[in-house]
Amino acid sequence: MDNQIFxxxxxxxxxxxxxxxxxxxxxxxxxxxxxxxxxxxxxxKIKYLIEVMKINYKEILCISFTNEAVNxxxxxxxxxxxxxxxxKLALEILKDNHxxxxxxxxxxxxxxxxxxxxxxxxEEYLKYITGYFVDIAKDNDINxxxxxxxxxREFESYKKxxxxxxxxxxxxxxxxxxxxxxxxxxxxxxxxxxxxxxxxYKFYLEELNSCLKIDFDMMIxxxxxxxKDKGIKKYYxxxxxxxxxxxxxxxxxxxxxxxxxxxxxxxAVGDDFQSIYGFSGSNSRV
Numbered sequence: 025m026d027n028q029i030f031x032x033x034x035x036x037x038x039x040x041x042x043x044x045x046x047x048x049x050x051x052x053x054x055x056x057x058x059x060x061x062x063x064x065x066x067x068x069k070i071k072y073l074i075e076v077m078k079i080n081y082k083e084i085l086c087i088s089f090t091n092e093a094v095n096x097x098x099x100x101x102x103x104x105x106x107x108x109x110x111x112k113l114a115l116e117i118l119k120d121n122h123x124x125x126x127x128x129x130x131x132x133x134x135x136x137x138x139x140x141x142x143x144x145x146x147e148e149y150l151k152y153i154t155g156y157f158v159d160i161a162k163d164n165d166i167n168x169x170x171x172x173x174x175x176x177r178e179f180e181s182y183k184k185x186x187x188x189x190x191x192x193x194x195x196x197x198x199x200x201x202x203x204x205x206x207x208x209x210x211x212x213x214x215x216x217x218x219x220x221x222x223x224x225y226k227f228y229l230e231e232l233n234s235c236l237k238i239d240f241d242m243m244i245x246x247x248x249x250x251x252k253d254k255g256i257k258k259y260y261x262x263x264x265x266x267x268x269x270x271x272x273x274x275x276x277x278x279x280x281x282x283x284x285x286x287x288x289x290x291x292a293v294g295d296d297f298q299s300i301y302g303f304s305g306s307n308s309r310v
Contacts, residue, residue: 029068029071029072029075029076030042030043030046030068033064033067033068033071034064034067034100036061036064038061038064038065038068039061042061042064042065042068043068045065045069045291046065046068046069046072047072048291049289050289051289051290051291052290052291052292053268053292053293053294054291054292054293054294055294055295055296056293056295057295058295060295062266062293062294062295063093063096063097063100063266063293065293066086066097066264066266066291066293067097067100067101069264069291070084070086070101070103070105070264071101073262074103079261079262081103081105082105082106082258083259083260083261083262084105084106084260084261084262084263084264085105085106085107085108085113085258085260085262085263085264085282085288086105086106086107086108086263086264086265086266087107087108087109087110087113087263087264087265087266087279088107088108088109088265088266088267089109089110089266089267089270090109091109093266093267094107094108094109094112097266106258106260110244110275110278111240111243111244113247113278114243114244114246114247114278115127115243115247117247117250117251117256118243118246118247118250120256120257120258121250121251121253121254121255121256121257123246123250123254125236125237125238125243125246126235126236126237126238127237127238127239127240127243128232128235128237128238128239130239130240132228132231132232132237132239133187133190133191133228133239134187136224136227136228136231137183137186137187137190137224137228138183140223140224140227141179141183185217186217186220186221186224189221190221190224190225190228193225194239194241194242194274195241195272195273195274195275196272196273196274197241197245197273197274197277241274244274244275244277244278245274245277245278247278247281248274248277248278248280248281251278251281251282251285252281255285256282256285256286259286260282260286260288261286261288261289262288262289262290262291263279263282263283263288263289263290263291264290264291264292265279265290265291265292265293265294266293266294267293267294268292268293268294269294269295269296270294271294
Protein backbone atom coordinates (compact mmCIF):
# COMPACT_ATOMS: atom_id res chain seq x y z
CA MET A 25 0.00 0.00 0.00
CA ASP A 26 2.85 2.38 0.89
CA ASN A 27 4.60 1.84 -2.44
CA GLN A 28 1.39 2.46 -4.37
CA ILE A 29 1.13 5.88 -2.76
CA PHE A 30 4.80 6.75 -3.27
CA UNK A 31 4.79 5.58 -6.89
CA UNK A 32 2.16 8.14 -7.87
CA UNK A 33 2.09 11.49 -6.12
CA UNK A 34 0.50 13.90 -8.59
CA UNK A 35 1.84 11.68 -11.39
CA UNK A 36 5.41 11.44 -10.00
CA UNK A 37 7.28 8.64 -8.26
CA UNK A 38 9.10 9.70 -5.08
CA UNK A 39 12.78 8.90 -4.59
CA UNK A 40 14.29 7.02 -1.64
CA UNK A 41 15.06 10.15 0.41
CA UNK A 42 11.56 11.51 -0.02
CA UNK A 43 10.01 8.18 1.00
CA UNK A 44 12.25 7.84 4.07
CA UNK A 45 11.39 11.34 5.28
CA UNK A 46 7.66 10.77 4.76
CA UNK A 47 7.45 7.53 6.80
CA UNK A 48 9.35 9.07 9.73
CA UNK A 49 7.07 9.42 12.75
CA UNK A 50 9.39 11.88 14.51
CA UNK A 51 9.54 15.65 14.27
CA UNK A 52 11.24 16.02 10.90
CA UNK A 53 12.98 18.86 9.07
CA UNK A 54 13.67 18.14 5.40
CA UNK A 55 16.30 20.44 3.86
CA UNK A 56 16.46 20.21 0.08
CA UNK A 57 17.52 22.37 -2.84
CA UNK A 58 15.49 24.11 -5.51
CA UNK A 59 13.58 21.81 -7.85
CA UNK A 60 14.06 18.75 -5.66
CA UNK A 61 10.35 18.17 -5.07
CA UNK A 62 9.76 19.73 -1.65
CA UNK A 63 6.08 20.48 -2.28
CA UNK A 64 5.67 16.99 -3.72
CA UNK A 65 7.12 15.61 -0.48
CA UNK A 66 4.57 17.59 1.51
CA UNK A 67 1.74 16.21 -0.61
CA UNK A 68 3.17 12.71 -0.16
CA LYS A 69 3.40 13.16 3.61
CA ILE A 70 -0.22 14.27 3.93
CA LYS A 71 -1.47 11.46 1.70
CA TYR A 72 0.59 8.97 3.74
CA LEU A 73 -0.90 10.26 7.00
CA ILE A 74 -4.45 10.02 5.67
CA GLU A 75 -4.29 6.83 3.62
CA VAL A 76 -1.78 4.73 5.58
CA MET A 77 -1.76 6.15 9.12
CA LYS A 78 -5.54 6.73 8.96
CA ILE A 79 -5.25 10.26 10.37
CA ASN A 80 -8.39 12.35 9.94
CA TYR A 81 -7.56 15.15 7.48
CA LYS A 82 -9.18 17.59 9.94
CA GLU A 83 -6.36 16.77 12.39
CA ILE A 84 -3.67 17.92 9.95
CA LEU A 85 -2.58 21.56 9.84
CA CYS A 86 -0.55 22.80 6.88
CA ILE A 87 1.19 26.19 6.90
CA SER A 88 2.89 28.08 4.09
CA PHE A 89 3.89 31.71 3.52
CA THR A 90 1.74 32.95 0.65
CA ASN A 91 -1.87 32.53 -0.42
CA GLU A 92 -0.62 31.23 -3.76
CA ALA A 93 1.36 28.44 -2.07
CA VAL A 94 -1.59 27.56 0.18
CA ASN A 95 -3.97 27.32 -2.77
CA UNK A 96 -1.44 25.25 -4.72
CA UNK A 97 -1.12 22.71 -1.90
CA UNK A 98 -4.91 22.42 -1.53
CA UNK A 99 -5.35 22.00 -5.28
CA UNK A 100 -2.68 19.31 -5.55
CA UNK A 101 -4.11 17.46 -2.56
CA UNK A 102 -7.70 17.66 -3.75
CA UNK A 103 -8.73 18.16 -0.12
CA UNK A 104 -9.98 21.19 1.76
CA UNK A 105 -7.62 20.66 4.69
CA UNK A 106 -6.71 23.40 7.16
CA UNK A 107 -3.97 25.04 5.10
CA UNK A 108 -3.16 28.64 6.01
CA UNK A 109 -0.56 31.35 5.89
CA UNK A 110 0.80 32.21 9.35
CA UNK A 111 -1.26 35.40 9.47
CA LYS A 112 -4.46 33.66 8.42
CA LEU A 113 -3.83 30.91 10.99
CA ALA A 114 -3.32 33.51 13.73
CA LEU A 115 -6.52 35.27 12.72
CA GLU A 116 -8.49 32.00 12.80
CA ILE A 117 -7.16 31.16 16.29
CA LEU A 118 -8.04 34.62 17.63
CA LYS A 119 -11.55 34.36 16.16
CA ASP A 120 -12.06 30.88 17.65
CA ASN A 121 -11.01 32.21 21.06
CA HIS A 122 -13.19 35.32 20.70
CA UNK A 123 -10.23 37.70 20.70
CA UNK A 124 -10.95 40.53 18.30
CA UNK A 125 -8.63 43.28 17.10
CA UNK A 126 -8.56 45.51 14.07
CA UNK A 127 -5.45 44.92 11.97
CA UNK A 128 -3.54 48.02 10.88
CA UNK A 129 -2.59 48.68 7.29
CA UNK A 130 0.68 47.04 6.26
CA UNK A 131 2.15 50.42 5.31
CA UNK A 132 1.56 52.01 8.74
CA UNK A 133 5.19 51.50 9.77
CA UNK A 134 6.48 53.30 6.69
CA UNK A 135 3.93 56.07 7.26
CA UNK A 136 5.06 56.39 10.91
CA UNK A 137 8.74 56.65 9.97
CA UNK A 138 7.97 59.34 7.40
CA UNK A 139 5.78 61.20 9.87
CA UNK A 140 8.49 61.07 12.52
CA UNK A 141 11.07 62.69 10.27
CA UNK A 142 8.83 65.00 8.30
CA UNK A 143 9.54 68.68 8.74
CA UNK A 144 12.36 68.26 11.26
CA UNK A 145 15.42 66.15 10.54
CA UNK A 146 15.38 66.63 6.78
CA GLU A 147 14.95 70.40 6.85
CA GLU A 148 17.49 70.92 9.62
CA TYR A 149 20.07 68.71 7.94
CA LEU A 150 19.52 70.38 4.60
CA LYS A 151 20.15 73.73 6.27
CA TYR A 152 23.35 72.36 7.75
CA ILE A 153 24.78 70.89 4.55
CA THR A 154 23.68 73.95 2.59
CA GLY A 155 25.59 76.23 4.98
CA TYR A 156 28.59 73.94 5.10
CA PHE A 157 28.94 73.52 1.36
CA VAL A 158 27.80 76.91 0.19
CA ASP A 159 31.29 78.45 -0.01
CA ILE A 160 32.78 75.32 -1.55
CA ALA A 161 29.92 75.20 -4.03
CA LYS A 162 30.52 78.80 -5.07
CA ASP A 163 34.26 78.33 -5.45
CA ASN A 164 33.95 75.08 -7.39
CA ASP A 165 30.76 75.75 -9.32
CA ILE A 166 28.90 72.89 -7.61
CA ASN A 167 25.15 72.65 -8.10
CA UNK A 168 23.50 72.81 -4.64
CA UNK A 169 20.39 71.16 -6.02
CA UNK A 170 22.52 68.14 -6.86
CA UNK A 171 23.79 68.02 -3.26
CA UNK A 172 20.20 68.19 -1.98
CA UNK A 173 19.15 65.42 -4.36
CA UNK A 174 22.01 63.22 -3.17
CA UNK A 175 21.04 63.84 0.44
CA UNK A 176 17.40 63.01 -0.27
CA ARG A 177 18.42 59.65 -1.73
CA GLU A 178 20.66 58.90 1.25
CA PHE A 179 17.89 59.93 3.62
CA GLU A 180 15.41 57.57 1.94
CA SER A 181 17.91 54.73 2.33
CA TYR A 182 18.28 55.62 6.01
CA LYS A 183 14.53 55.45 6.53
CA LYS A 184 14.32 52.09 4.76
CA UNK A 185 17.06 50.76 7.05
CA UNK A 186 15.06 51.85 10.10
CA UNK A 187 11.97 50.07 8.74
CA UNK A 188 14.04 46.92 8.18
CA UNK A 189 15.40 46.96 11.75
CA UNK A 190 11.97 47.55 13.29
CA UNK A 191 10.57 44.69 11.22
CA UNK A 192 13.26 42.40 12.64
CA UNK A 193 12.50 43.57 16.18
CA UNK A 194 8.79 42.87 15.71
CA UNK A 195 9.25 39.46 14.11
CA UNK A 196 11.61 38.38 16.88
CA UNK A 197 9.39 39.72 19.66
CA UNK A 198 12.13 41.90 21.17
CA UNK A 199 11.05 44.29 23.91
CA UNK A 200 14.08 44.67 26.20
CA UNK A 201 15.91 47.39 24.27
CA UNK A 202 18.19 48.34 27.18
CA UNK A 203 19.56 44.78 27.20
CA UNK A 204 20.38 45.02 23.51
CA UNK A 205 22.18 48.34 23.84
CA UNK A 206 24.28 47.01 26.73
CA UNK A 207 25.25 43.84 24.91
CA UNK A 208 26.20 45.36 21.56
CA UNK A 209 29.65 46.88 21.07
CA UNK A 210 28.78 49.83 18.87
CA UNK A 211 30.31 52.98 17.51
CA UNK A 212 28.79 56.34 18.39
CA UNK A 213 27.14 56.48 14.95
CA UNK A 214 25.52 53.07 15.42
CA UNK A 215 24.36 53.92 18.93
CA UNK A 216 22.70 57.04 17.56
CA UNK A 217 20.96 54.95 14.93
CA UNK A 218 19.68 52.53 17.58
CA UNK A 219 18.38 55.35 19.76
CA UNK A 220 16.50 56.89 16.84
CA UNK A 221 15.19 53.51 15.69
CA UNK A 222 13.93 52.52 19.15
CA UNK A 223 12.33 55.93 19.58
CA UNK A 224 10.50 55.54 16.28
CA TYR A 225 9.40 52.03 17.25
CA LYS A 226 7.93 53.41 20.48
CA PHE A 227 6.20 56.09 18.42
CA TYR A 228 4.85 53.36 16.13
CA LEU A 229 3.43 51.39 19.07
CA GLU A 230 1.78 54.57 20.35
CA GLU A 231 0.21 55.05 16.91
CA LEU A 232 -1.21 51.52 17.05
CA ASN A 233 -2.52 51.96 20.59
CA SER A 234 -4.13 55.30 19.79
CA CYS A 235 -6.27 53.72 17.06
CA LEU A 236 -6.74 50.41 18.95
CA LYS A 237 -5.08 48.32 16.24
CA ILE A 238 -2.44 45.62 15.97
CA ASP A 239 -0.06 44.73 13.15
CA PHE A 240 0.53 41.34 11.56
CA ASP A 241 3.43 40.33 13.82
CA MET A 242 1.45 41.30 16.91
CA MET A 243 -1.44 39.20 15.61
CA ILE A 244 0.80 36.12 15.53
CA UNK A 245 2.15 36.83 19.04
CA UNK A 246 -1.38 37.37 20.36
CA UNK A 247 -2.51 34.08 18.82
CA UNK A 248 0.29 32.28 20.69
CA UNK A 249 -0.72 33.97 23.93
CA UNK A 250 -4.38 33.17 23.27
CA UNK A 251 -3.56 29.45 22.95
CA LYS A 252 -1.70 29.52 26.28
CA ASP A 253 -4.57 31.38 27.98
CA LYS A 254 -7.60 29.73 26.36
CA GLY A 255 -6.33 26.67 24.52
CA ILE A 256 -7.08 25.89 20.88
CA LYS A 257 -10.47 24.87 19.53
CA LYS A 258 -9.11 22.55 16.83
CA TYR A 259 -6.97 19.53 17.60
CA TYR A 260 -4.02 18.89 15.28
CA UNK A 261 -2.02 15.66 15.43
CA UNK A 262 0.34 16.81 12.67
CA UNK A 263 1.64 20.21 11.59
CA UNK A 264 3.14 20.42 8.10
CA UNK A 265 5.23 23.52 7.38
CA UNK A 266 6.25 24.60 3.88
CA UNK A 267 9.22 26.95 3.20
CA UNK A 268 10.55 26.51 6.74
CA UNK A 269 13.64 28.59 5.90
CA UNK A 270 11.44 31.70 6.13
CA UNK A 271 10.17 31.10 9.66
CA UNK A 272 10.80 33.76 12.33
CA UNK A 273 10.77 33.61 16.11
CA UNK A 274 7.15 34.76 16.49
CA UNK A 275 6.04 32.24 13.86
CA UNK A 276 8.01 29.49 15.56
CA UNK A 277 6.43 30.41 18.90
CA UNK A 278 2.97 30.05 17.35
CA UNK A 279 3.83 26.58 16.02
CA UNK A 280 5.34 25.64 19.40
CA UNK A 281 2.24 26.74 21.29
CA UNK A 282 0.06 24.53 19.05
CA UNK A 283 2.50 21.62 19.48
CA UNK A 284 2.42 21.96 23.26
CA UNK A 285 -1.36 22.21 23.37
CA UNK A 286 -2.09 19.31 20.98
CA UNK A 287 1.06 17.20 21.43
CA UNK A 288 1.51 17.53 17.66
CA UNK A 289 4.25 16.14 15.44
CA UNK A 290 5.89 18.54 12.98
CA UNK A 291 7.03 17.84 9.43
CA ALA A 292 8.83 20.84 7.92
CA VAL A 293 10.39 21.32 4.50
CA GLY A 294 12.71 24.10 3.39
CA ASP A 295 15.89 25.28 1.70
CA ASP A 296 18.08 27.75 3.61
CA PHE A 297 19.59 28.98 0.32
CA GLN A 298 16.18 30.25 -0.76
CA SER A 299 15.27 32.39 2.26
CA ILE A 300 13.62 35.59 1.06
CA TYR A 301 12.24 36.97 4.33
CA GLY A 302 15.48 37.79 6.10
CA PHE A 303 14.44 41.44 6.05
CA SER A 304 11.50 40.56 8.31
CA GLY A 305 13.47 38.41 10.75
CA SER A 306 13.22 34.94 9.24
CA ASN A 307 15.65 32.48 10.80
CA SER A 308 15.43 28.71 10.20
CA ARG A 309 17.77 28.11 13.18
CA VAL A 310 15.15 29.12 15.79
